[in-house]
Amino acid sequence: MSVLQKVGRRTGQALLGAMFIKLGSDAARDPGPRVQTAARAGIPEAETAVRLNGAAMAIGGAALVLNRLPRAAALGLIASLVPTTLVGHPFWTQEGPEATANLVQAAKNAGLVGGLLLVACRER
Numbered sequence: 001m002s003v004l005q006k007v008g009r010r011t012g013q014a015l016l017g018a019m020f021i022k023l024g025s026d027a028a029r030d031p032g033p034r035v036q037t038a039a040r041a042g043i044p045e046a047e048t049a050v051r052l053n054g055a056a057m058a059i060g061g062a063a064l065v066l067n068r069l070p071r072a073a074a075l076g077l078i079a080s081l082v083p084t085t086l087v088g089h090p091f092w093t094q095e096g097p098e099a100t101a102n103l104v105q106a107a108k109n110a111g112l113v114g115g116l117l118l119v120a121c122r123e124r
Contacts, residue, residue: 017060019112029054
């Protein structure tokens, strides 16, 4: 693998991780309306669940940035992001601007899952 490829992979992985650090730490510190969304979805102890999910995302993101167990971190982030997207952005149950906004967020999260799969499945 060339130096440029190595630098590109590490930079991409770090940028991917940085997003999870930011968004995860925001949710862990101040879960805000995410709690009501989780509660409506039937998630018990919704505030605790949102905070723990945010903390898990921040930790997984830090692991990606630091290149510590990147495959495990990527798989853990996927495991966290999929249900978060299904609960938090149910565009298929909505209409109008709300559906559009949630479709954009769900599509963004699908792109993030794609990036995480690239990390999780890459050859060493």
